[in-house]
Amino acid sequence: MMSRRDFLKKTALVxxxxxxxxxxxxxxxxxxxxxxxxxxxxxxxxxxxTYKCVGCGxxxxxxxxxxxxxxxxxxxxxxxxxYVLTKDGAFHADSPLGxxxxxxxxxxxxxxxxxxxxxxxQIDKAFFxxxxxxxxxxxxxxxxxxxxxxxxxPDGVVLVDRTWCIGCGYCIMACPYGARFFHPTYHTAExxxxxxxxxxxxxxxxxxxACPFGARQLGNLKDPDDPVTRAIASEHVAVxxxxxxxxxxxxxxxxxxxxx
Amino acid sequence: MSGxxxxxxxxxxxxxxxxIAVRQIYVPDDFGVHARGYTYxxxxxxxxxxxxxxxxxxxxxxxxxECHQKQVAEIRDMPHASIQxxxxxxxxxxxxxxxxxxxxxxxxxxxLRCHARLPYPSSARGGLRGIDPATHHPDRECxxxxxxxxxxxxxxxxxxxxxxxxxxxxxxCHQKQVxxIVGMPHQIIYCERCHGPKGDHPTDxxxxxxxxxxxxxxxxxxxxxxxxxxxxCVTCHDPHKSSLQFLQFLPSSGExxx
Numbered sequence: 001m002m003s004r005r006d007f008l009k010k011t012a013l014v015x016x017x018x019x020x021x022x023x024x025x026x027x028x029x030x031x032x033x034x035x036x037x038x039x040x041x042x043x044x045x046x047x048x049x050t051y052k053c054v055g056c057g058x059x060x061x062x063x064x065x066x067x068x069x070x071x072x073x074x075x076x077x078x079x080x081x082x083y084v085l086t087k088d089g090a091f092h093a094d095s096p097l098g099x100x101x102x103x104x105x106x107x108x109x110x111x112x113x114x115x116x117x118x119x120x121x122q123i124d125k126a127f128f129x130x131x132x133x134x135x136x137x138x139x140x141x142x143x144x145x146x147x148x149x150x151x152x153x154p155d156g157v158v159l160v161d162r163t164w165c166i167g168c169g170y171c172i173m174a175c176p177y178g179a180r181f182f183h184p185t186y187h188t189a190e191x192x193x194x195x196x197x198x199x200x201x202x203x204x205x206x207x208x209x210a211c212p213f214g215a216r217q218l219g220n221l222k223d224p225d226d227p228v229t230r231a232i233a234s235e236h237v238a239v240x241x242x243x244x245x246x247x248x249x250x251x252x253x254x255x256x257x258x259x260x
Numbered sequence: 261m262s263g264x265x266x267x268x269x270x271x272x273x274x275x276x277x278x279x280i281a282v283r284q285i286y287v288p289d290d291f292g293v294h295a296r297g298y299t300y301x302x303x304x305x306x307x308x309x310x311x312x313x314x315x316x317x318x319x320x321x322x323x324x325x326e327c328h329q330k331q332v333a334e335i336r337d338m339p340h341a342s343i344q345x346x347x348x349x350x351x352x353x354x355x356x357x358x359x360x361x362x363x364x365x366x367x368x369x370x371x372l373r374c375h376a377r378l379p380y381p382s383s384a385r386g387g388l389r390g391i392d393p394a395t396h397h398p399d400r401e402c403x404x405x406x407x408x409x410x411x412x413x414x415x416x417x418x419x420x421x422x423x424x425x426x427x428x429x430x431x432x433c434h435q436k437q438v439x440x441i442v443g444m445p446h447q448i449i450y451c452e453r454c455h456g457p458k459g460d461h462p463t464d465x466x467x468x469x470x471x472x473x474x475x476x477x478x479x480x481x482x483x484x485x486x487x488x489x490x491x492x493c494v495t496c497h498d499p500h501k502s503s504l505q506f507l508q509f510l511p512s513s514g515e516x517x518x
Contacts, residue, residue, distance in 0.1 A: 102373030
């Protein structure tokens with residue numbers, strides 16, 4: 001005759017013993033992993049020409065409206081920075097509201113330090129640099145996610161699963177480019193998706209389409225005939241913070257050494 | 261083995277079993293390791309589908325051209341041809357069903373994104389036509405004088421028949437009036453600015469309503485608010501003539517023009 005205590009003990013033991021290998025081995029099966037690593041025909045890459053950018057900010061406006069980022073909130077998936085280098089060797093940078101309304105004043109908006117007027121005679125060079133998520137080949141933001149809410153798609157875009165994100169903010173801290181932020185409505189981590197809903201449908205990202213000067217381009221890096229791939233292969237391009245080993249997939253033409 | 265080892269061990273095993281059972285129920289079936297391996301590809305694959313199904317807001321110029329061929333053709337050779345319609349007219353979404361009408365941004369701020377002059381020769385911005393927003397008619401909307409689809413005033417001034425281009429649809433019938441204004445200060449103003457919305461004239465409306473009010477002139481000539489206050493400017497000034505030929509109804513108008 002088995003006592004109740006014995007019965008419960010043995011049931012728990014058997015249940016536990018059965019479930020551990022069944023579920024654990026399911027996610028560890030190596031053949032399934034191998035099959036999923038099949039080569040993709042597409043790897044999205046981005047090319048920014050800083051010579052062409054005039055700082056109009058139409059890209060930022062289009063991005064916010066296309067992707068439902070609250071327009072008045074000071075958060076944005078893409079933004080434009082202005083750099084002004086003066087003859088005394090100093091450099092200044094600003095990006096008021098991420099350049100949502102463009103740059104309409106020669107005075108730099110340095111937030112709490114106020115406005116900075118620079119004598120045009122003292123300007124050595126000045127230029128605009130559009131920024132967005134670099135969709136790194138080795139994304140540090142994905143590595144740090146404790147719950148598997150952010151990931152890289154097979155075609156190389158880093159996305160956030162809004163239903164799975166717990167809002168811990170590790171990814172926001174981990175991104176060396178400051179490309180992530182909290183979405184004010186969803187309260188989850190938010191970032192540029194290269195307009196995944198548009199590019200997988202054969203359209204350009206909203207920012208690329210909105211740019212009147214052709215300063216932004218998206219291309220398939222796996223296609224050697226793609227204009228972006230050819231430009232990256234044949235022109236002088238640079239990436240941001242290459243020393244971090246993140247392998248950014250956003251390439252810049254005319255990137256000045258002052259740009260971080 | 262004695263009970264003091266088995267008992268905690270069973271508790272641990274039971275907890276593990278509960279954890280795994282909960283995980284089985286709570287975690288979706290499509291959650292797992294995908295193409296980029298454990299480090300980068302540990303996710304719910306349905307999320308990719310979620311992102312692909314995000315609604316489109318910006319439809320692009322090609323989509324506008326399907327119905328608005330005339331406007332797209334009109335801007336084709338203009339400097340603003342490279343600007344997407346939706347940059348100013350707003351994202352189309354499901355237009356014309358939803359919204360049936362787009363809200364056009366005609367604000368000064370929109371134009372200043374490019375045309376506020378910034379002294380940056382090393383940037384493409386330095387090469388754009390620019391104004392100082394603080395001194396160039398600060399309280400006007402740009403579109404009051406600069407039709408955004410035909411923006412170059414210098415070209416209008418340079419070409420003798422440019423007024424015809426600016427108002428190509430008025431010229432075939434109103435040749436004399438269009439010719440009269442060429443070379444005059446007001447040639448940079450398109451006819452509709454004073455003669456009212458054209459609509460489908462001459463069918464509908466058969467006659468346009470001319471705005472002869474003082475307030476229309478004062479939108480630009482705002483330094484004249486006290487000059488013969490209360491009387492319409494057109495009593496003395498012919499808006500189609502130059503500043504020296506304006507005194508149209510005075511007997512000495514010939515002298516005034518010398």
